[in-house]
Amino acid sequence: MITKCLFPAAGYGTRFLPATKAMPKEMLPILTKPLIQYGVEEALEAGMTTMAIITGRGKRAIEDHFDISYELEHQIKGTSKEKLLKEIREIIERCTFSYTRQSEMKGLGHAILTGETLIGNQPFGVILADDLCQNDDEGVMEQMVKLYKKYQCSIVAIEEIDKAHSEKYGIVEGEMIEKGIYKLFNMVEKPHPDAAPSNLAIIGRYILTPDIFEILKETKPSKNGEIQITDALLEQAKKGKVIAYKFRGKRFDCGSVKGFVEATNYLASTSELID
Ligand code: G1P
Numbered sequence: 001m002i003t004k005c006l007f008p009a010a011g012y013g014t015r016f017l018p019a020t021k022a023m024p025k026e027m028l029p030i031l032t033k034p035l036i037q038y039g040v041e042e043a044l045e046a047g048m049t050t051m052a053i054i055t056g057r058g059k060r061a062i063e064d065h066f067d068i069s070y071e072l073e074h075q076i077k078g079t080s081k082e083k084l085l086k087e088i089r090e091i092i093e094r095c096t097f098s099y100t101r102q103s104e105m106k107g108l109g110h111a112i113l114t115g116e117t118l119i120g121n122q123p124f125g126v127i128l129a130d131d132l133c134q135n136d137d138e139g140v141m142e143q144m145v146k147l148y149k150k151y152q153c154s155i156v157a158i159e160e161i162d163k164a165h166s167e168k169y170g171i172v173e174g175e176m177i178e179k180g181i182y183k184l185f186n187m188v189e190k191p192h193p194d195a196a197p198s199n200l201a202i203i204g205r206y207i208l209t210p211d212i213f214e215i216l217k218e219t220k221p222s223k224n225g226e227i228q229i230t231d232a233l234l235e236q237a238k239k240g241k242v243i244a245y246k247f248r249g250k251r252f253d254c255g256s257v258k259g260f261v262e263a264t265n266y267l268a269s270t271s272e273l274i275d
Contacts, residue, residue: 001047002046002047002048002122002123002124002125002145002148002207003047003048003049003050003122004048004050004051004052004118004119004122004124004125005040005043005046005048005050005051005052005124005125005126005127005141006052006053006054006112006115006118006119006124006125006126006127007026007036007039007040007051007052007053007054007126007127007128007129008054008102008108008111008112008115008126008128009024009026009036009053009054009055009056009059009062009129010054010055010056010059010101010102010105010111011025011056011105012025012105013025013026013028015255015256015257016028016257016260022058023061024055024058024059024061024062025130025255026059026062026129027061027062027065028254028260030132030254030260030263030264030267031264031267031268031271031273032084033087034065035129035130035132035254036053036062036065036129037065037087037088037091038129038132039127039128039129039132040066040091040095041087041091041139042127042133042139042140042141042142043125043127043141044091044094044095045138045139045141045142046125046139046141046142046144046145047142047145048125048141049094049095049096050095050096050097050098051066051095051096051097051098052098052099052100052115052118052119052124053097053098053099053100054099054100054101054102054111054112054114054115055099055100055101055102056101056102056103056105057101062099063097063099065088066088066091066092066095066097067092067097068089068092072085073085098118099118100114100115100117100118101114102114105226106221106226106227107221107224107226107227107228107229108128108226108227108228108229109216109219109226109227109228109229109230109231109232110216110226110227112126112208112212112216112229113213113216113217113227116213119210119213120210121210122210123148123207123208123209123210124207124208124210125141125144125145125205125206125207125208126204126205126206126207126208126229127141127204127205128203128204128205129204129254130204130253130254130255131203131204131205131251131252131253131254131255132251132252132254132263133203133205133247133249133250133251133252134249134250134251134252134266134267135247135248135249135250136249137248138248139249140157140205140247140248140249140251141205143245143247143248144157144205144207144245144247145207147181147207147243147245148207151241151243152209153209153240153241153242153243154206154207154208154209154212154233154236154241154242154243155206155207155242155243155244155245156170156172156184156202156205156206156233156242156243156244156245157202157203157204157205157206157244157245157246157247158172158182158200158201158202158203158244158245158246158247159200159201159203159246159247159251160199160200160201160246161199161200161201162199163193163196163199164193165193165201166190166191166192166193166196166199166201167190167191167192167193168190168201168253169190169201169202169203170187170188170189170190170201170202170228170229170230170233171187171188171190171191171196171197171198171199171200171201171202172184172186172187172197172198172200172201172202172244173185173186173187173197173198173200174186174243174244177243180245180246181243181244181245181246182200182243182244183241183242183243184233184234184237184242184243184244185237186234187202187230187231187233187234187237188230189222189223189228189230189231190223190224200244200246202230202244203247203251205247206229209236211236212229212232212233212236215232215235215236215239216229216232218235219231219232219235250266252266
């Protein structure tokens with residue numbers, strides 16, 4: 001059973017300035033829900049009930065969001081507004097939230113290593129809330145948990161991209177062992193399109209086995225001077241096995257304004273909007 005999910009959420013969100021000047025980017029709403037809530041719902045749907053959130057300065061709103069607001073609830077009790085809090089209240093009831101701060105921005109690998117104290121010695125999910133994933137039936141994390149039961153190793157979610165965009169992603173190379181499933185032997189963080197080993201890009205969903213922490217402790221900073229999870233995963237692949245999974249569903253890059261607007265339009269077109 002995988003019960004914990006880690007959410008790196010310490011980044012500044014500079015691409016959304018000035019909106020993110022005083023508000024965490026994870027709290028930007030797509031329709032009425034903040035981005036991070038979509039991620040938490042996906043984790044919960046996959047059976048994970050402990051959310052380990054890596055925060056930083058100025059991220060208090062995330063903690064407040066996943067907590068009961070007695071004043072507000074008292075205020076709207078018995079009114080038609082009450083139902084608007086139903087989903088978040090259910091999340092709060094079913095999940096435990098724990099937080100730790102990443103005091104320096106030293107990359108995604110460093111953020112994940114910061115979460116070691118919250119995760120301990122067990123496999124865990126990682127969700128980058130910037131990547132909003134939507135699927136009609138099982139969510140992406142739930143699909144990955146099923147795969148973990150079979151392969152018992154670290155798993156990254158991938159999708160095909162236009163190679164021209166390889167500098168935005170970790171790019172993988174591997175041997176196909178099942179339709180859409182690859183055993184990886186190469187991974188490069190944000191390569192130039194000419195150096196990209198394939199057009200298969202990692203998106204923000206991972207299942208990691210806990211030996212990744214020891215590997216991360218030894219991982220030297222690389223691309224952009226940061227400790228990269230991609231490098232640690234390559235090391236893990238060399239020592240054992242890491243697989244990549246072409247997930248079912250749509251993914252929106254909500255770390256960019258364009259992707260954020262696309263996600264908003266998509267969800268607006270598939271949801272019932274209240275006047
Ligand atoms: C991170 C990872 C990268 C991955 C991407 C997915 O990069 O380092 O390998 O492809 O997430 O969103 P970031 O987008 O945080 O720069």
